Amino acid sequence: MLTLKIAWRSLLRHKAxxxxxxxILFLGAFIMTLGDATAIGMRRGIEENxxxxxxxxxxxxxxxxxxxxxxxxxMMKPLKVLKEYDRVxxxxxxxxxxxxxLPMTRGGVSILGGQEMNFMGTIGVNFDDFxxxxxxxxxxxxxxxxxxxxxGILLNVQGRQNQYxxxxxxxVPQGTELDRANLSAEAKKEPNLEVRSSLALEGFGxxxxxxxxxxxxxxxxxxxxxxxxxxxxxxxIETYRELFGYYTAExxxxxxxxxxxxxxxxGEDSLFEGGDIYASGQTSSSVSALEKQxxxxxxxxxxxxFDDAAYNYVSVLLKPGQxxxxxxxxxxxxxxxxxxxxxxxxWKKASGQLASTADILQIIIYVFVILLFFVAIIIIxxxxxxxxxxxxxxxxxxRAVGAQKGFVTKMFLAETFSLSFVFGGAGILVxxxxxxxxxxxxxxxxxxxxxxLLFGGEIFRPxxxxxxxxxxxxxxxxxTVLAVLYPVRVARRITPLDAxxxx
Amino acid sequence: xNVIELxxxxxxxxxxxxxxxxxxxxxxxxxxxxxISIVGPSGSGKTTLLNIIGCIDHASEGEVKIHEEDVTTxxxxxxxxxxxxxxxxxxxxxxxxxxxxxxxNVEFPLLLMKEGLSRREIRERAExxxxxxxxxxxxxxxxxxxxxxxxxxxxxxxxxxxxxxIVLADEPTANLDSETGEMILKLMKELNRxxxxxxIFSTHDADILKYANGVVKIKDGLMVHDGRGPxxx
Numbered sequence: 001m002l003t004l005k006i007a008w009r010s011l012l013r014h015k016a017x018x019x020x021x022x023x024i025l026f027l028g029a030f031i032m033t034l035g036d037a038t039a040i041g042m043r044r045g046i047e048e049n050x051x052x053x054x055x056x057x058x059x060x061x062x063x064x065x066x067x068x069x070x071x072x073x074x075m076m077k078p079l080k081v082l083k084e085y086d087r088v089x090x091x092x093x094x095x096x097x098x099x100x101x102l103p104m105t106r107g108g109v110s111i112l113g114g115q116e117m118n119f120m121g122t123i124g125v126n127f128d129d130f131x132x133x134x135x136x137x138x139x140x141x142x143x144x145x146x147x148x149x150x151x152g153i154l155l156n157v158q159g160r161q162n163q164y165x166x167x168x169x170x171x172v173p174q175g176t177e178l179d180r181a182n183l184s185a186e187a188k189k190e191p192n193l194e195v196r197s198s199l200a201l202e203g204f205g206x207x208x209x210x211x212x213x214x215x216x217x218x219x220x221x222x223x224x225x226x227x228x229x230x231x232x233x234x235x236x237i238e239t240y241r242e243l244f245g246y247y248t249a250e251x252x253x254x255x256x257x258x259x260x261x262x263x264x265x266x267g268e269d270s271l272f273e274g275g276d277i278y279a280s281g282q283t284s285s286s287v288s289a290l291e292k293q294x295x296x297x298x299x300x301x302x303x304x305x306f307d308d309a310a311y312n313y314v315s316v317l318l319k320p321g322q323x324x325x326x327x328x329x330x331x332x333x334x335x336x337x338x339x340x341x342x343x344x345x346x347w348k349k350a351s352g353q354l355a356s357t358a359d360i361l362q363i364i365i366y367v368f369v370i371l372l373f374f375v376a377i378i379i380i381x382x383x384x385x386x387x388x389x390x391x392x393x394x395x396x397x398x399r400a401v402g403a404q405k406g407f408v409t410k411m412f413l414a415e416t417f418s419l420s421f422v423f424g425g426a427g428i429l430v431x432x433x434x435x436x437x438x439x440x441x442x443x444x445x446x447x448x449x450x451x452x453l454l455f456g457g458e459i460f461r462p463x464x465x466x467x468x469x470x471x472x473x474x475x476x477x478x479x480t481v482l483a484v485l486y487p488v489r490v491a492r493r494i495t496p497l498d499a500x501x502x503x
Numbered sequence: 504x505n506v507i508e509l510x511x512x513x514x515x516x517x518x519x520x521x522x523x524x525x526x527x528x529x530x531x532x533x534x535x536x537x538x539i540s541i542v543g544p545s546g547s548g549k550t551t552l553l554n555i556i557g558c559i560d561h562a563s564e565g566e567v568k569i570h571e572e573d574v575t576t577x578x579x580x581x582x583x584x585x586x587x588x589x590x591x592x593x594x595x596x597x598x599x600x601x602x603x604x605x606x607x608n609v610e611f612p613l614l615l616m617k618e619g620l621s622r623r624e625i626r627e628r629a630e631x632x633x634x635x636x637x638x639x640x641x642x643x644x645x646x647x648x649x650x651x652x653x654x655x656x657x658x659x660x661x662x663x664x665x666x667x668x669i670v671l672a673d674e675p676t677a678n679l680d681s682e683t684g685e686m687i688l689k690l691m692k693e694l695n696r697x698x699x700x701x702x703i704f705s706t707h708d709a710d711i712l713k714y715a716n717g718v719v720k721i722k723d724g725l726m727v728h729d730g731r732g733p734x735x736x
Contacts (some may be wrong), residue, residue: 002611002614002615005603005607006600006602006603008542009602010602010604012602013601015604172599300646394600394601397592397594397598397599397600398600398611399559400557400559400594401584401586401587401591401592401611401612401615401662402583402584402586402587402588402612402615402616402665403581403583403587403615403663404583404584404615405580405583407615495559496554496559497554497559499561500550500554500559500594500673
């Protein structure tokens with residue numbers, strides 16, 4: 001109580017010094033709080049928008065994939081085919097923590113027939129399932145989204161502009177008119193604008209490459225983080241498979257039923273066995289029936305099951321409240337138990353740098369705050385040491401009348417911790433209030449890609465985190481302790497004799 | 504009984520390449536209830552002697568006994584404790600904690616003592632002494648609101664609040680006008696009479712020697728006179 005009383009009054013007595021130290025502590029605490037909230041908001045935004053728009057919480061790929069960063073690789077090199085998907089699907093269906101899952105393919109295709117060779121990343125998916133699993137994260141800008149077994153590609157509205165720059169023609173969805181309002185600034189200046197409705201694409205499979213003219217069905221945008229995903233196009237799964245030389249689901253459907261297959265593969269002897277065909281000069285009724293069956297059209301009306309053919313990854317969405325790491329662990333175990341050739345990755349690992357953007361921002365903020373605190377430690381240490389020396393007579397007199405060194409230590413600590421508590425606490429409090437206010441303002445990114453990334457979406461939603469606040473408080477305490485160590489040593493060394501000599 | 508006993512006390516200070524011999528072998532015995540003045544010209548070693556008696560400086564050589572205990576081997580903690588419980592200090596200036604009021608300054612050593620005194624007892628003891636030094640009206644004043652004489656009186660009250668057996672005062676009247684100085688000395692003498700507290704004070708002022716019942720005269724680090732009654736200059 002006595003130490004606190006003296007500490008508080010001493011702080012008030014040395015207002016200017018207290019204020020300088022206090023402002024540094026205030027700024028450090030404020031920047032740390034708001035910065036941390038920004039990073040958390042960004043992380044949550046990216047998580048929300050990336051996980052729920054594209055990746056799912058967990059990604060399954062072939063165990064032949066050597067790297068973890070499988071989704072957003074340079075040039076979008078195609079992934080290995082995920083084998084035994086039927087069994088993988090069956091296992092996933094049995095997991096109680098799995099909300100839904102979606103098998104997909106993804107790879108890079110080259111664009112042919114333009115000014116220059118260019119690459120484009122594309123995702124192959126049954127789009128109806130995509131909408132079901134991810135809850136409609138895409139909205140059409142021109143044309144329409146893919147439906148049912150429709151073949152074609154959805155271009156990103158920003159990607160189309162990039163496409164125009166590199167290829168020199170403007171793409172519009174088939175069956176639609178050119179919408180001049182949507183033209184890029186460069187395209188608007190072009191008097192003889194070439195307009196196309198399809199893209200000549202070449203996919204490079206594991207053994208060969210395939211060219212295909214793919215109709216543009218629609219131009220779309222992701223509802224969030226569109227800038228981030230601007231190079232992502234979506235095509236129907238069957239077109240993708242054709243481009244990459246995969247076995248398609250339609251191939252499966254067009255297979256002849258077992259009896260016809262048996263007939264085709266039968267040997268000549270067995271085909272003409274019995275000799276009844278020619279014995280009476282009459283057509284055998286059984287042969288006639290067989291001929292009718294053969295002449296009948298193949299059973300192409302059978303519903304296509306997309307899952308019968310190739311995929312190269314599965315996005316898994318977890319039920320609310322499920323831990324991603326926990327689910328990854330469980331899925332690894334269950335895949336291993338079922339002897340499935342699958343590699344299980346968290347969305348963060350699978351997304352590589354994209355997912356770690358928030359972590360990088362947070363590290364930058366922490367480094368900045370650490371630097372600020374380091375400067376603060378130096379300034380505070382210097383100011384307090386000067387302060388200790390200036391108060392030699394006061395401390396010397398205290399020691400003369402019976403104050404132990406410990407009392408001087410306590411007094412100094414009380415002074416510095418009081419400053420930390422008041423100004424650092426105010427910094428945290430103002431940071432918390434600023435976070436709420438900024439969050440409430442719904443500040444938009446206005447299409448600025450840096451802001452969109454920083455916000456983790458289109459709206460800036462800084463979010464307070466308990467860990468961040470605790471780290472902030474511990475950081476402040478650490479700064480206080482480190483800053484006060486040397487001045488305390490100086491103050492403790494002051495003897496009554498120093499006071500007398502100084503006098 | 505001797506409350507203070509010094510035997511062949513020497514104190515040397517290094518000063519560059521040379522050594523200053525502040526005390527060259529002082530022998531001194533002071534009894535309980537003495538009111539002793541230490542006199543001598545500037546640089547004679549008065550303050551050094553007081554500092555050694557008050558345990559805020561160490562003798563380079565010799566024996567220093569307080570209440571028959573040799574304190575030369577005491578640790579810093581023990582010496583500080585001794586100062587708190589046994590010795591009261593009145594300095595020439597810088598006596599008070601600037602951020603505390605008169606009452607709080609007087610209470611300060613009691614609060615350091617942690618000897619089970621209640622808050623009320625501490626308050627009462629401080630108020631009684633403040634009243635005795637005539638500063639009741641200034642009880643809530645900060646040091647900067649007090650005159651030099653008033654500050655010295657606060658220092659006296661603080662020096663006595665722990666009921667020490669020894670009070671050391673280094674030129675307590677040096678910065679005061681003669682009237683205030685005389686008043687301070689009268690006050691010290693009165694407390695010496697009532698409380699039987701041993702007072703040792705250094706001074707330049709021959710006028711205040713009349714209050715002392717013993718005078719120790721020091722010159723060039725050596726004691727040249729020790730006896731009852733005013734010392735001859």
